[in-house]
Amino acid sequence: MQKFEEAHKLYFYSLRMIDEHAPERKQIEALMLKTKKRIIPPKRVDPLTVLAPELVSMILEHLDLQSTLRFIQVSKLWLKLGSGLSRQWKNLNLTVARRPVSLSAVRAFVCRTNGGVKEASLARINPTVIPKVLELLSRCPDLNYLKVTAEQKIDSLPVVNLKNLKTLIVLKCTLSRDKFWDIMSSCPRLERVEAFVDVSSDTPGSLPQLSNLRCLRILFSHPPGYLVTGNILFQQPELREVISNLEELHFEGVPSSPWAQASYGSEYSALKKFTCMRRCLHRLLASQHAGYLRLEHCTFAPPLQGNPLGQFSRLKSAIFQFCYPLSPDMLETILVNNEKTLTHLTISWCSDLAQEHLEPLITRGLFRSITHLDISGVIGVNDAITPLIINNMPNLKVLNLSATRISGLTIKQLVDAETPKIEKIVVGTVSRDAIEYGLSQNIQVSQLP
Template sequence: MSKKKVNTEEVARLQRAGQNAYKAGNLQAAIESFTQALTENNEDIGVLDNRAATYCGLKQYSQARADARNMVKLAPNDDRGYLRLAKVLCLDGSFDKARDIYEYALQKLPAGHKGRDLISQLLKRLRDKLAGGTRRDPFTALPLEIAHLTLGLFTFKQIAAILRVSKGWNKFLTELSNLWMHVDLTGARSRVPWTSVRSYIHRSRVQLTAATIVNIVPSSTPKVLDMLSRCPKLENLALMAAHEQPPDFYAKIIEFRHLKSITCGPDIMLSHGCVGGILSKLPRLEKAAFYHVWDSPSRADRAESWPLNHPNIKSLVIGSSQEDRTGLTFPLVVPGLGGTTDHSYPNLEELRLIWNPARSCSYRFNPVQDGETLPPLRILELRGAAVQQNFYTILPTTLETLRFFSGSIENALVGGFGGNFLTPSGNELPNLSTLIFNDTPWVNLNTLSVFLLQSKAPLRSLHVNLCHNIKGQEFLKIISDPEKANPELANITDLGVACMTDIDDTSVGHLWATLPHLTVLDLSQTKITGCTVRMLADTRNEDAASAKLEVLTIKGCDGVSRDAIDYGRNMGLKILT
């Protein structure tokens, strides 16, 4: 039987696409491109090497080992296979096996092979490592640039621990002012005194660029802010500690003229007017998050302090836990969000509105009037929003992620939750890759069909959790898409159907057959048994080209036995219970 003719140009194109995706950090897309290239030519050593490296980036070492072993089998005289296989084994912690691969490579490669020297050097280093090696002070043995790069990988907490090793290390680290550009108190196990922050700023020679302040005594917050205000290069500030005097906080924070990002945690109470004032006074802000806005803009004059134009803001988070009994309308929450041709936030990419606890009618999300549009959002997250019937029609085509928690649709209770409350529209969402509904009562067969089928969205992550008005059989009907309204549904890799009725072993079998690329699956609080776990675990041993499930969540699944869970984990399936 003749061998299939290899389309070398197509292989090269797919390999370049995978390499570009890898450089851009989109490892899953890189895997898909390299896999398609190997479908054209499964003996291409270079493509196998690329895919193995990408699997390493995803920490999927079993797949990386398989590709590397295939390289060695196809080209025993090529050093790349041995080098890749040994590296994968080292990353996976199998140093003894990596040493054996280097030794085996030196036996198989010809005497004059150019790769023998490198393999010999790596083998020597690995033997030294396994034997304990010669212990030397790394800060005296390494070049200054390498030592600096290495230290840059440590967290603030780790750096603080390194300071206590010896006086020599303390002196060496103190002299590296660039190492002290970000004070981060996140990992502190106890209250941090304000004097420690002062010491850190001193080490940076007052050139601090970022600060994450948490776990300090509230009374010391003003002192810490005062010290930070003296750092002219500070661009990123996250304050997760309480401030006992909100007016003083506002007066101080607007002095930080160079800030590009600010996060005010739930312990920082700010009025709606103060939030607008901060945005107006700090025009360089690109990211802003306020998690405790304590009053509500029930009158138009409350919004006067907000900026008429803020072209730099790209991410905005507004959080609160206060209900407005008078019926809060959204245009006052973020004034100027809607527009006809010009927006107050023309470059806004991420908007998150978090009302917690998320009541069904915490606030009415009606951001645009007739003829207006939203900014080119990429991410929209709503918690506790009562959306309008035109909600789907106002979503921008740029949207990539939509997350919806709790909430309702205005007037949805009329006639129950069985109908389609969304205004009919021909809108499509060509960039929507992540769609999450959690405890959203208006999600049903009709409304979900709009987001999954009519939108033509290229979804990769879909969660429909705790949505009690859609049943398993209805969900399967949409996902199977018999009329092929949206072929992209078959490419979903991350699926959540927690607490969905009618989801049992049979339903999961249909889901698995319909969605061959699944790698993450959440079946929490469903009727599955251990049969589902065993079925999904067994697919990991199949040689099919389809993806293998990596993570399975089964919290609250009483029908799954401990034996089934142990079996799945022994097969390499990560199971969360």
């Protein structure tokens, strides 16, 4: 400190002796100011007293569990601020952890909140301690969201009583059917469930009442060569009474055995969305009130009992991707039965459809209500279909023509047309000039390889 004081005096004396217009004067003034700051340092300010509480809350949301616990130990002010942000302490989010989280850290968090955790996302955690973590969370009466996505496979999941749980997502863990229903029984207020289920195990004799369940997403798992028959997870006829208020139903097979045979009798009056992926369907009986249908990597096993898509009459979105065989008759039935309601249609990579099948349907005006159309990968689609789209699809806004034989001419015709008012076009291999022309007219043009 004495050296800085002596230097400061020297610079002060130099400024008195040097002419005001001397070139060295600015350099000496800068050195003098630097020594003054060393002698009299500026007053330090706690950054949290300067930042707005909203910014502090946003910063805390991106901290992992360990950093959050250390945050409140810095000072009394930080403890007060951290404790005042109740949202931070209601969400146990381990997905942002940079290293595996210990059981003691989770216990400290739960104790710090006095059992007030409302949401929990378990990741980056040793699977062996998950049962103990769930036991801790069972002491949180307000817990309504639980997501288990450990990086390693979980051998089993304990059944804990979470009476107020509304959302349950379990990945990296295959549940037997009896364990699945036991968990469902222990959480009577569930509204949304996503889980892997082993369909080769036995089904329990009695089912719990799940009148609150609105969304059910099941990813099926079974041994190689296992033939799935009946209604898979739902073989009891009284299931319609158990989940009578179900609105969204999602079935998905595992990639290792994508063509397991199944039949679905989804006769639920409240069903609004139905998704089926990687399944071979014997029949498909769905609610007439369904507004969303998605079939991906699916096929219909012969013999077909009539048209499996004939019962849908209020669809707003119909998505068929790699759907074998979606025949021209099935597509016509979908368009005719939902002519006034259907706005989103995807028929991507369906091998039984070609441009020659689409042209008469478009000409008949069955596509007039469509606003979003995806015909990527449809056989034979080229520039000849563009005038039909322009003349018969006045409401079209988004068009996907990737993996087809269209050229830049299609883009120019769609851009120049008064109707429809295209907002977005997805294309494959076309000229750069055509893409730039579309962009210059404020139309989003995306290119896929």
